[in-house]
Amino acid sequence: MLKKVFGSAVFGVEATTITVEVNVDSGIGYHLVGLPDNAIKESNFRIAAALQNNGYKIPGKKIIINMSPADLRKEGSAYDLTLAMGVLVASKQIKAETIGEYLIMGELSLDGNLQPIKGALPIAVKAREEGFKGFILPKQNAKEAAIVDGLEVYGVDNITQVINYFDKGETLEQTIINTREEFNKSLNFPEFDFSDVKGQESIKRCMEIAAAGGHNIILIGPPGAGKTMLAKRLPSILPPMTLHEALETTKIHSVVGRVKDSGLMSQRPFRSPHHTISNVALVGGGSYPQPGEISLSHNGVLFLDELPEFKREVLEVMRQPLEDREVTISRAKFTVTYPSSFMLVASMNPSPGGYFNDPNAPVTSSPAEMQRYLSKVSGPLLDRIDIHIEVTPVPFEKLSDTRKGETSVEIRKRVVSAREIQTERFKVSNNVHYNAQMNAKQIRTYCKLDDASMQLLKTAMERLNLSARAYDRILKVARTIADIEGAKDINGTHISEAIQYRSMDREGWLG
Template sequence: MLVKIFGGAVYGINALTITIEVNILWGAKFIIVGLPDNAVKESQQRIDSALREIGLKIPGKRVIINMAPADVKKEGSSFDLPLAIGILAANDQLPNAQLDKYLIMGELSLDGSLQAVKGVLPIAIHAKKEGFKGILLPYQNANEAAVVQDFEVYGFHHLNEVITFLKQEKDFSPISFDQQVMTAFPDDDLLDFKDVKGQENVKRAMEVAAAGGHNMIMIGSPGSGKTMLARRLPTILPPMTIEEALETTKIHSVAGKIQNNHSLITSRPFRSPHHTISDVALVGGGSWPQPGEISLAHHGILFLDELPEFRRAVLEVLRQPLEDRKITISRSKFSVEYPANIMLIASMNPCPCGYYNHPTKECNCPPGEVQKYLSKISGPLLDRIDIHIEVIPVELDKITNPSDSEASSVVRTRVIAARAIQTKRFQSYPGIYCNAQMTSPLLKKYCPLDDKCVALLKIAMQRFGLSARAYDRIIKLSRTIADLDHNEKITPQYIAEAIQYRSLDKDGWGR
């Protein structure tokens, strides 16, 4: 008897329906066709053991399974459950009346229990678009899929429960999504700007970066607080919208980074890879492409500590994603695209010994060593970083001061207000959410400059030898500073502050 059952596969962050056709004929062979990988081929052993544990078995006949479309490679163990159900239905051990209503995914253990699988959210979204009534999954993945509204999601612990559901011998309740997770803003009491003594100029630069989605690099000697400040930046970022949360969760779902029984990722990602990371791990890839650290930081922060210690080849692959805010990974037969809308936050020492331009300690580096150290970071990459800020060690009097600084919640309120202005400004431009994403036409439209502003910019361009890209960055920063001040007009004072955030363009840095 020939039956059809439906599963799903993920390609990039999108999904594809896989039609599994099972036919049982006279003979004695188990055959799977349709470009299955080794994990899919090995499912026979898992299915056979799981069925025997519940008193059933694979029929001793010729079992032919086709996974369509046949020219698309099928990977992973998530097809175990639909294959097992299809075999039972084809052998008349299970009614097939409901098989075309649900998409089924899950990995089988030898005892028949179900294990979590990757990519559940994009598959559930696709299943709803395709008109399926619902999806049957391991219980660990159910909360993740339940994010999809008006769609039945059933989570099961064991193969027996799935069979009972399909036989309609017992009523099961679909998993519902808790809407409160979107209204609760995560608050980590261990990280707050109020605990940071001094560094007012750096905290101001971080506020500007958070308000406009700008990239930022901090330059300072060891112990000046660069990493401490960077780890507190997420506490002043605005909460994620439902669209941002869905897109971020899809990427983490594909990468298998979502914890069991969790649903949406509602806090902005903060990824901090070690400087020994490879370029493939950073941008994504592999024989079967997976998202890298850049995509895992989508709608959040990618923090690169000790930037010059990263291999130059690794840093150079950042240039295109920072500009296009997406990554395309191509292979001979296909290509996948991952979004990469990130804030790049980097930190570095000013020189190998760490004390160049230090107020009290002397730099021990030989002549030319500072410039050699800074040259590890290419000019084109620095051009894509809007804010260069110098971090000066805090004086002892400020460290011992018992009074708290401004709390993250207060700064976040100002950032949210500035982002609201930008959301309204760019509501007619899909994919543009903040000032850092403005294109040249939008820059001309929303950032008009008077004669005084233009004159000040010309002086800065000539004085520091800035590139055209740096010119645009300064204007975008000025627009963000004006938004924080709730001012529609860009004035020279905003231009002047933006110019101050180009420390590496100034005299005194290795020149």
């Protein structure tokens, strides 16, 4: 007897429906075809034990299972439940007239219990698109899949529940989530707050500008100056995610199995990989491509602490994603694209010893050593970072001050106001939402300067020997500063402040 059941495969952040055709006929043998990987080939042992321990069995007949489309590589253990149900129905051990209306996924333990799967959200989105009535999957992934409206989602603990649902008409508990209500309810404020930071008012101002315009920023300063502390608090002043951004971000984290039972992600991601990371782990890839750290940071912040300690080739692979805000991974037979629209926050010491060229510092470095250390970070990468700012140590008077500084809530209000101005400005543009995303044409349209401001910028370009990309970055930052102040046009004050945030373009900035 031939029976069809349905599963799904995830490529990139999109799912493809897989038709599992099970044919049970006279003879002997178990044949699994359709480009399965080793985890799927081993499934017959898990399925045999799970069925045996729940009162069923794999029949001693010739079983041919085809996973269609047969030229598409399938991987992972999430097809166990799909294959097991197909075998039971095709061998007439159970009746399941409506099984074709459901998409079924889950990894089996030997006792028949189900283990969580990866990619539940994109699979649920595809199931709704293709008109499936419901989606049956492990209970741990039910909240994640239930984000999708218009699809019945059933989270189960054991294969017996699925068998009884189809064969005996027993009910399964449907997982229902009001997506908007859950999203609004979980917009909690992050644990880190800018009021904890003593002093560093100029750096807080930089962080506010970076958050308001979505600009990349690098912090340069000695150990203990507060670089990491400031970076960790940046998400607390970013605007809350929209529902669309939350769905987009959750989908990427779902693919790598990081959502677990939390459902929709409502906080912007903050990723801080160690400097020993490989270029594949950073941008994504592998034999079977997976999203990297830059994609897991989508709609959030990627923090690279001790930037010169990263391998140069690792940093260089970020150049294209920083410009295009997506990364494309090509293989001989397929290509996947992952979104990677993130804010880059980097920090670094000015020298190998960690301190400026100060004779009173605990560890001093010569100018040549400092230059060699800084040359580990390429000019083209620094060009793509809009704001460069020096972080100086906090004096004792400010450290011992018991007064609370400005809170993240207060700063966030100004950031949100500036973002609203940008949203209105770019409402006719599909892929541009804030100033850092502007292309050359939009810069010319929205960043017009008067004669005095143009002369000021010209002088800075000539003295600092700035590139054309740095010119554009200064205009973008100046536009953001004007938006924070609610100014319609950019003036000389905005330009001069934006020029000050190009520290690493200034000759002799080391002191």
